[in-house]
Amino acid sequence: MTVERQELDILAGFDKSKFDYLPGEDRYLTVENQPKLKFNLIGTGNIGQEHMKVTILEGRATINGLYDPNEKSIEQAKDVFVNELQAGDINVFESLEEACNDPEADALLICTPNYTHIDVVRVAAKSKKHIFLEKPMTTNLEDAYEIMEIAKDYPSIFQIGLQYRYKPIYVEAIHEALERKSVGDIKTISIMEHRVPFLDKVGQWNKFSEKSGGTFVEKCCHYFDLFNLFAQSKPVEVYATGSQAVNFQTFQYEGESSDIIDSGFVIVKYENGIQCNFNLSMFSPMFYEELVLCGNEGRLKATETERFVPLEGPDNYLEVIRAGGSPSKTSTPVYPTEIQKSGHGGATYYEHVYFVDNILGKTTSTATVEEGFWSIVVGLAAEESLRTGEKVIINDFLAANPKDTVVNN
Ligand SMILES: NC(=O)c1ccc[n+]([C@@H]2O[C@H](COP(=O)([O-])OP(=O)(O)OC[C@H]3O[C@@H](n4cnc5c(N)ncnc54)[C@H](O)[C@@H]3O)[C@@H](O)[C@H]2O)c1
DSSP, X not given: OOOOHHHHHHTTTOOOGGGTTSOGGGOSTXXXXXXXXXXXXXXXXXXXXXXXXXXXXXOSEEEEEEEOSOHHHHHHHHHIIIXXXXXXXXXXXXXXXXXXXXXXXXXXEEOSOGGGHHHHHHHHHHTTOEEEEESSSOSSHHXXXXXHHHHHTOSSOEEEEOOGGGSHHHHHHHIIIIISOTTSSEEEEEEEEEOOOOOOOGGGGGGOHHHHOOHHHHTTHHHHHHHHHHHTSOEEEEEEEEEOOSTTSSOEETTEEOOOOSEEEEEEEETTSOEEEEEEESOOSEEEEEEEEEETTEEXXXXXXXXXXXXXXXXXXXEEEESTTOOOXXXXXXXXXXXXXXXGGGHXXXXXXXXXXXXXXXXXXXBOHHHHHHHHHHHHHHHHHHHHSSOEEHHHHHHTSTTTHHHHO
């Protein structure tokens, strides 16, 4: 007798630990997870450890082994797996090749710094195993084309880690705007992110444009993915301004000064006429995201707030104000508590649910390599506009790269 997925889903977020006194044969709804799939985790830092936790929470897979050249990352990840998650033993691989070609592993989770993605993918893809690659897929167009080429006839799943689309506010906004068409035809899209500075990383790769792709690629590819999703069209023009207004102005690492911006604005025009703007501030004492969609039949606003001060207000909020006598509404979309707090508002958890579903042959809405590509095209074009002070025409920008035929076919 096996507990059905649907029964487990109803109990998602319910604390089952108090039933640990039950003899094994009496556990049905509180059965210990019996993972069938095995993942190897490559890069066991901040997000790698989040992926490890949600893999165990999701339950249909486990982590078979780890690879990371930084001993402290391995040490902490091992401790989390064995002691915090109590998920059993875990292998540690000596090399990337060993981790990728491990016959036990069904899939590889690549959670390494942006500039390493291309080299890691080159090795990982030879294994033909399912691949999950963190965003941004690369730091430049040339490498992005190469990954598009690798993914074109790839015999297994190749998923990109653009999981913001699974944050509760965006899931609901997608439902309202794209499925119900609650605001009619979308005409303008605004996104704002106000947050704390980029945090410390192994090798401080996120302080340097060459290693991260620049702030508009590294961080903002999530929001450009949302632009692309809501616009349901291709970007044609990008204009950006930005500056290093507050953060890391005197920061040096191995003799190099940080060159990343911490604030800016990006305007994107789409083929179908939709206009978008994005506003970033990375010197705000909070995490705040806001989406506003204006259509010809209404306006949708969605916000996600994490405060560090004792002020009241919903963490997640969505309002749809509709014209023409249609009902308007507000809501506070959330996931079950354990999922909500498992990382990125539960979005990483659902990214894993759908990664496993993809592997098991179901069709889901996870980010494809092509969507990963278009999210960084906007980011790279914004970085280019920042450098030149000019508007970037996407066709010209892509044509400047000799491999443009790969995406245009
Ligand atoms: N989807 C999201 O919301 C999200 C959030 C955070 C980070 N990320 C992305 O995940 C990636 C990792 O970010 P992070 O915050 O975990 O960084 P991090 O610095 O905390 O961790 C990266 C880890 O990769 C290891 N590493 C470096 N080179 C490696 C290699 N060649 N092979 C194996 N391991 C290697 C480092 O030692 C480190 O432990 C980046 O691409 C980042 O943009 C995505």
